[in-house]
Amino acid sequence: MSVQAAADKTPAPDKRRGGSERGSGELKEERRRGRMGYWLILPGFLFLLLFFVLPVFSLLATSLYAKPPGADIGQFVPALEFNNYVRMLGSYWPELLRSFGFALIATAAALAIGYPMAYLIAVRLRHHALLRGILLVLIIAPFFTSFILRTQAWKQILADEGPVVSVLRTFALLPDDGRLTATAFAVVCGLTYNFLPFMALPIYANLERLDIRLIEAGNDLYASGFTTFRTVTLPLSMPGVIAGTLLTFIPAAGDYINAALLGNNRDTTMIGQVVDSRFFRVVDYPGASALSFVLMLAILALVFIYVRRFGTKELL
Amino acid sequence: MxxxxxxxxxxxxxxxxxxxxxxxxxxxxxxxxxxxxxxxxxxxxxxxxxxxxxxxxxxxxxxxxxxxxxxxxxxxxxxxxxxxxxxxxxxxxxxxxxxxxxxxxxxxxxxxxxxxxxxxxxxxxxxxxxxxxxxxxxxxxxxxxxxxxxxxxxxxxxxxxxxxxxxxxxxxxxxxxxxxxxxxxxxxxxxxxxxxxxxxxxxxxxxxxxxxxxxxxxxxxxxxxxxxxxxxxxxxxxxLPRTVFVANFLGKSNLVAGDIVEDRGDAVVVNANGNRLAVLKERSTVQQGKALIGIRPEKLRMMWPQDAPADAANVLHGTVLDTSFTGVSTDYLVEVPGIGTVGVFSQNHGQQLAQPGDGVVLNWDTEHAFGLDGAEDAQYGAPEVDD
The missing domain is CATH 3.40.50.300 (P-loop containing nucleotide triphosphate hydrolases)
Structure with a gap:
């Protein structure tokens, strides 16, 4: 009897201890995995800290440097010279406005071209894997050659003796002495072309997941093709559209290659060119820094308003 | 409202x-x-x-x-x-x-x-x-x-x-x-x-x-x-399914193949490996040649050999292969020599249940049978084939 009782008792604490051990083991495992996550983001964190956060602060500091009297070219001392901002904005606000204007037009054009492209590949050709693959590669293909080279090519396309100008002249859409190179039109064309994939790909990625049956449901519920697009497809693809417009607008606003290669020196100068020349030619580091900072803040403000207005929960 | x-x-x-x-x-x-x-x-x-x-x-x-x-x-x-x-x-x-x-x-x-x-x-x-x-x-x-x-x-x-x-x-x-x-x-x-x-x-x-x-x-x-x-x-x-596919896809059917050997006026008799099975002409899609006689599992009566009717039509002798008791009813699989496995659905009236290995007799009313074209595959449309 007593033996029986003892035998009955012994396994019980054993089990309890075993159970608690397993529990704490699982907990430890879970914590270890949690810490693992932090270790994994560490490299990215350090990289951004070193090459983004610190430079931004350095930029901010530089933008407030002052030039002491009688200093050499490129010699500045740490200061809180807010006048740098006033000076730069006073001189270069037209270039700043123009940059945003060009970027806005280029973004709108890229959206008008990129959305139908993405829609064609993602929705219309959903069951044509081969054709779809080919068209996707064609969108990405330009990345295999240099950005500068491609922009140079646009110079040829839009040249005075080039095909575009001669066609436009034939149809009297351009006066006989009219030209496209070195115009705002050429710059916007270049911007649109160069950032088109950044517009088309996010929209494609979004539309690719669109459930075709939703379009069918729209048609079934008395909505014509266009109404279905307006009420179903477009609202559902807004995250892609927002991502695409941001990825186009932000780099386009700060771009200087297109303006430098396809524009002129009078009425197509963009803010990136100004920063470039302040930095490398005039050697006005604080001025260049101040302009860069203004550009960054302006873009941030515009993006914030835009995402607030049209945005989805996924982005803010 | x-x-x-x-x-x-x-x-x-x-x-x-x-x-x-x-x-x-x-x-x-x-x-x-x-x-x-x-x-x-x-x-x-x-x-x-x-x-x-x-x-x-x-x-x-x-x-x-x-x-x-x-x-x-x-x-x-x-x-x-x-x-x-x-x-x-x-x-x-x-x-x-x-x-x-x-x-x-x-x-x-x-x-x-x-x-x-x-x-x-x-x-x-x-x-x-x-x-x-x-x-x-x-x-x-x-x-x-x-x-x-x-x-x-x-x-x-x-x-x-x-x-x-x-x-x-x-x-x-x-x-x-x-x-x-x-x-x-x-x-x-x-x-x-x-x-x-x-x-x-x-x-x-x-x-x-x-x-x-x-x-x-x-x-x-x-x-x-x-x-x-x-x-x-x-x-x-x-x-009254009119094709083998419907007979098998809609519920379960026992389909027995044979040749039509006799015309009784309102019905025809099929010889299925020595068993004589009758089907009403209006319930059969074929009146001569090869035929499949269909009978739903719940239309079959299962009885002990000593209770079997003397009348020779619509009677099959077999051995119980498998039973599954679900409370309301029992599903039997009965092996009939020369014909194959026949499914029987037997409602629970409190009767004595047959066990695997027991010899049983199956019988049904002629008006419950249906006749289908014997050229078709008897398994066509059955869920095992389909799913």
Missing amino acids: TQAPLQTENASAVGEESGADLVLGAITKRFGDFVAVEDLDLTIPAGKFFALLGPSGCGKTTTLRMVAGLEQPTSGTISIGGKDISRSGAHQRPVNTVFQNYALFPHMSVLDNVSFGLRRRKVRDARAQAEAALELVELSHLAARRPAQLSGGQQQRVALARAIVNHPAVLLLDEPLGALDMKLRRQMQVELKKIQTEVGLTFVHVTHDQEEAMTMADTVAVMNAGKVEQMGAPRELYE
């Missing part, structure tokens, strides 16, 4: 279309070399609950999509109330669909989903009608939610409300209960049937679940390989 606004609207706005038959005339649909639907003629009377039943790939969903206008027939015509709609777009047809996985618009509230069709047609009191439809499916309290916040069963009801609120001439249901679990499916079957009776619309229901089709539909068309095998009331199809 809940149905009142819907019914009035039904009578006034689409009155003429609601009382309209849906007629498919010689519809064929090819996808490349594959013939999904072949020369299909079908008349679906107004106000009926019609089921298109068949295994996957039989063309039932394609047929439904052609009626909806989501697929264009390769040839043939579709008309509602005598009006040819074959060439009009999906958005112009007086037809609405409850999609298989509901296809609710994820970016709209439940109410906006339901009023979508009304708003497209610029109906004045779209909101009030949508609310009435939501009340009909008992979801008024969830009107402001997004579809993603609802359970499967609730989404299913929203999809239904979104379609019936438009009072279509024909409501198409594409496996609407397929995504629900068994219990909810039974519940929704009853509810769907109830709603159909209430709103009085023509329902065309596509399903591969024969029990679902039988419980809900007034008329069932069994489809196979792009064609309608047989069409009729559920009871008619079950009691």
Whole structure:
């Protein structure tokens, strides 16, 4: 009897201890995995800290440097010279406005071209894997050659003796002495072309997941093709559209290659060119820094308003 | 109160279309070399609950999509109330669909989903009608939610409300209960049937679940390989299948092969490996040559050899192979030499149960047997082959 009782008792604490051990083991495992996550983001964190956060602060500091009297070219001392901002904005606000204007037009054009492209590949050709693959590669293909080279090519396309100008002249859409190179039109064309994939790909990625049956449901519920697009497809693809417009607008606003290669020196100068020349030619580091900072803040403000207005929960 | 606004609207706005038959005339649909639907003629009377039943790939969903206008027939015509709609777009047809996985618009509230069709047609009191439809499916309290916040069963009801609120001439249901679990499916079957009776619309229901089709539909068309095998009331199809496919797909059938050897006037007698089985001529598709005698498992009487009737017709001697007791009944598998395995469904009257190895005699009334073309494969359409 007593033996029986003892035998009955012994396994019980054993089990309890075993159970608690397993529990704490699982907990430890879970914590270890949690810490693992932090270790994994560490490299990215350090990289951004070193090459983004610190430079931004350095930029901010530089933008407030002052030039002491009688200093050499490129010699500045740490200061809180807010006048740098006033000076730069006073001189270069037209270039700043123009940059945003060009970027806005280029973004709108890229959206008008990129959305139908993405829609064609993602929705219309959903069951044509081969054709779809080919068209996707064609969108990405330009990345295999240099950005500068491609922009140079646009110079040829839009040249005075080039095909575009001669066609436009034939149809009297351009006066006989009219030209496209070195115009705002050429710059916007270049911007649109160069950032088109950044517009088309996010929209494609979004539309690719669109459930075709939703379009069918729209048609079934008395909505014509266009109404279905307006009420179903477009609202559902807004995250892609927002991502695409941001990825186009932000780099386009700060771009200087297109303006430098396809524009002129009078009425197509963009803010990136100004920063470039302040930095490398005039050697006005604080001025260049101040302009860069203004550009960054302006873009941030515009993006914030835009995402607030049209945005989805996924982005803010 | 809940149905009142819907019914009035039904009578006034689409009155003429609601009382309209849906007629498919010689519809064929090819996808490349594959013939999904072949020369299909079908008349679906107004106000009926019609089921298109068949295994996957039989063309039932394609047929439904052609009626909806989501697929264009390769040839043939579709008309509602005598009006040819074959060439009009999906958005112009007086037809609405409850999609298989509901296809609710994820970016709209439940109410906006339901009023979508009304708003497209610029109906004045779209909101009030949508609310009435939501009340009909008992979801008024969830009107402001997004579809993603609802359970499967609730989404299913929203999809239904979104379609019936438009009072279509024909409501198409594409496996609407397929995504629900068994219990909810039974519940929704009853509810769907109830709603159909209430709103009085023509329902065309596509399903591969024969029990679902039988419980809900007034008329069932069994489809196979792009064609309608047989069409009729559920009871008619079950009691008198005219093809092997229907006999096997709709419930279970014991099919015994043999040759017709005698004409008794109102019946013929089949010799199946020495067993004489009779079938009424009006219940047989063949009157001479090879035949398959069909008998449903529950129509078979199982008895001990000493109780066997002296009459030699419709008697099979066999041995019990397997039994499964379910409480209400017992399913037996009986091995009959020279014929094969026969399924018997025996209701629990408190009788003594046979055990595997017991010798038994099977017998049935001649009027319960049906005769099918003996050239067909007796297993065709059986669920084991199909699923």
